[in-house]
Amino acid sequence: MLKKEYDFIVVGGGSAGCVLVARLTENAHFNVLLIEAGSDDKNVAAVHVPAGAVAMVPTRYKNWAFNTTEQKQLNNRRGYQPRGKVLGGSSAINAMIYTRGHQQDYDDWKDLGWGWEEVLPYFIKSENNLAIKGELHGNQGPLFVSNSRSNHPIANAFIKAGELLGHKVNQDFNGTEQEGIGRYQVTQINGRRCSAAKAYLTPEVRQRGNLTILTDSRVTKLLLDNKQCTGVEVISNHQLLTVMASKEVILSAGAFISPQILLLSGIGDKQDIVPFGIEHHHQLAGVGENLEDHLDFITSYKANTHKIFGLSVKGIGFFTKEIIKYLFKRKGILTSNFAETGAFFKTDPNLSRPDVQLHFVVAVVEDHARKIRSSLIHGFSNHTCVLRPKSKGTVKLASNDPMTDPVIDPNFLSDEADIQTMLKGVRLSNEIMQQNPLKQYTNASLDNEYHLSDEELIEKIRAKADTIYHPVGTCKMGMDDMTVVDTKLCVHGIHGLRVVDASVFPNLMGGIPMHPR
Numbered sequence: 286m287l288k289k290e291y292d293f294i295v296v297g298g299g300s301a302g303c304v305l306v307a308r309l310t311e312n313a314h315f316n317v318l319l320i321e322a323g324s325d326d327k328n329v330a331a332v333h334v335p336a337g338a339v340a341m342v343p344t345r346y347k348n349w350a351f352n353t354t355e356q357k358q359l360n361n362r363r364g365y366q367p368r369g370k371v372l373g374g375s376s377a378i379n380a381m382i383y384t385r386g387h388q389q390d391y392d393d394w395k396d397l398g399w400g401w402e403e404v405l406p407y408f409i410k411s412e413n414n415l416a417i418k419g420e421l422h423g424n425q426g427p428l429f430v431s432n433s434r435s436n437h438p439i440a441n442a443f444i445k446a447g448e449l450l451g452h453k454v455n456q457d458f459n460g461t462e463q464e465g466i467g468r469y470q471v472t473q474i475n476g477r478r479c480s481a482a483k484a485y486l487t488p489e490v491r492q493r494g495n496l497t498i499l500t501d502s503r504v505t506k507l508l509l510d511n512k513q514c515t516g517v518e519v520i521s522n523h524q525l526l527t528v529m530a531s532k533e534v535i536l537s538a539g540a541f542i543s544p545q546i547l548l549l550s551g552i553g554d555k556q557d558i559v560p561f562g563i564e565h566h567h568q569l570a571g572v573g574e575n576l577e578d579h580l581d582f583i584t585s586y587k588a589n590t591h592k593i594f595g596l597s598v599k600g601i602g603f604f605t606k607e608i609i610k611y612l613f614k615r616k617g618i619l620t621s622n623f624a625e626t627g628a629f630f631k632t633d634p635n636l637s638r639p640d641v642q643l644h645f646v647v648a649v650v651e652d653h654a655r656k657i658r659s660s661l662i663h664g665f666s667n668h669t670c671v672l673r674p675k676s677k678g679t680v681k682l683a684s685n686d687p688m689t690d691p692v693i694d695p696n697f698l699s700d701e702a703d704i705q706t707m708l709k710g711v712r713l714s715n716e717i718m719q720q721n722p723l724k725q726y727t728n729a730s731l732d733n734e735y736h737l738s739d740e741e742l743i744e745k746i747r748a749k750a751d752t753i754y755h756p757v758g759t760c761k762m763g764m765d766d767m768t769v770v771d772t773k774l775c776v777h778g779i780h781g782l783r784v785v786d787a788s789v790f791p792n793l794m795g796g797i798p799m800h801p802r
């Protein structure tokens with residue numbers, strides 16, 4: 286039964302929220318309420334079977350499926366922003382790749398107390414790596430990390446192709462050196478997804494008497510008494526309820542909704558709040574600013590085999606066998622995280638760390654797999670993203686109605702430097718795709734961009750690129766005027782309120798943002 290008051294209320298049961306409630310409830314004196322807008326993840330096959338992501342990412346199933354504003358530098362196209370809406374949050378629908386940022390990325394945050402030396406013990410504590418041991422890895426944490434059980438031959442051909450060009454094969458992207466080409470490790474156990482909910486909301490944690498989990502319930506507003514956050518308003522079962530927090534409310538609703546909740550509650554820049562008829566409580570100009578995201582450009586190929594993702598009559602026999610293999614052995618293509626291999630490259634050898642990442646995907650996933658016709662093709666694709674974009678966007682209110690999506694403007698490619706880095710990255714990607722180990726599997730290039738001039742390729746990037754799903758920074762941590770939380774993640778000037786999700790990152794790191802805490 287829901288109580289009127291808890292010590293802590295955690296808003297959003299995603300990558301950050303699940304970790305936090307598991308840790309807080311270790312202390313039997315704390316009563317904790319976790320509120321999640323989506324459903325429980327129990328018995329949701331699409332979450333647990335790795336290839337099930339294909340049922341969620343392009344659809345509204347367990348997914349907020351946001352759209353962005355028209356992107357000026359992307360030919361005024363609207364982008365797509367999937368986000369998990371289920372316990373586990375985006376870790377329940379993501380590609381399960383386990384790569385941290387580059388060590389230097391954390392050292393950029395050293396003055397904030399979040400340098401490499403400070404964060405490494407937490408990586409190690411959380412990780413249970415079933416394949417790699419060593420001083421940079423953990424083998425006893427709750428988050429299981431494995432080698433992919435799919436091990437698709439065409440994904441391996443990608444590595445061979447890179448090796449032919451002289452790229453160093455990297456056996457461990459989370460080891461001492463990030464640069465190189467290799468296989469991604471995945472957050473999986475026994476061929477099943479290990480989301481933050483699976484890792485941290487274990488049956489033992491769920492049974493704790495001091496933890497209440499309220500799913501299918503949406504926080505609409507924070508309750509404020511002058512400069513103290515005292516609780517939340519939540520819509521649950523079609524009823525508007527208020528629940529009080531005696532110690533803290535902790536926002537972990539993700540990089541789009543955490544700033545939206547702050548703005549709906551009157552915390553942010555006056556100009557972003559008052560025009561919507563909302564009372565302005567607390568001036569914080571940085572709320573919803575500083576949005577950074579990884580832009581992704583895809584080059585796709587039709588394969589000369591049907592033993593890869595795609596839908597055809599010929600493929601039915603192959604997939605039937607793979608389903609049986611999965612049911613009995615938890616192996617095969619259903620364990621694939623799609624982006625099985627990849628690379629971290631420097632577009633300029635003088636750089637101190639890689640500035641582009643490649644994801645080699647054993648499927649054609651044009652427009653986030655929303656283009657059914659291209660998803661039918663048996664094929665593969667190579668994705669290029671700029672790791673430290675200079676372009677910055679915003680998340681703001683569209684209305685005072687909390688059920689309305691926020692206005693998301695990543696402002697992709699607004700900085701010319703990002704276009705140039707992307708261009709160089711795509712050239713590196715194309716070189717690999719033309720090597721014999723991959724050519725032997727290629728029926729046709731679906732993009733034919735090898736012979737394009739720089740100007741033509743930039744046009745193609747503007748016509749096709751979109752997110753690879755790593756928005757951060759909208760409640761930035763730090764001490765300057767545009768920051769929202771301090772180094773302990775407390776909201777500046779408001780007592781009893783923290784933000785703990787990807788919105789607090791000061792900037793994007795050269796890796797994937799599920800694992801940096």
Ligand SMILES: Cc1cc2nc3c(=O)[nH]c(=O)nc-3n(C[C@H](O)[C@H](O)[C@H](O)COP(=O)(O)OP(=O)(O)OC[C@H]3O[C@@H](n4cnc5c(N)ncnc54)[C@H](O)[C@@H]3O)c2cc1C
Nearest residue numbers: 297299300301322374375379380381382504538786787799
């Ligand atoms: C398709 C996709 C692929 C990705 N691939 C990878 C990958 O391979 N590797 C990797 O490391 N990262 C990947 N990411 C990124 C990674 O998953 C995210 O960066 C990370 O999960 C963000 O964690 P978070 O805690 O900030 O937010 P989330 O995990 O998104 O959690 C936010 C939670 O809050 C809930 N919520 C929102 N609003 C409310 C509200 N008003 N009331 C109550 N609850 C609310 C949401 O439903 C959600 O459960 C991917 C992301 C996506 C979408």
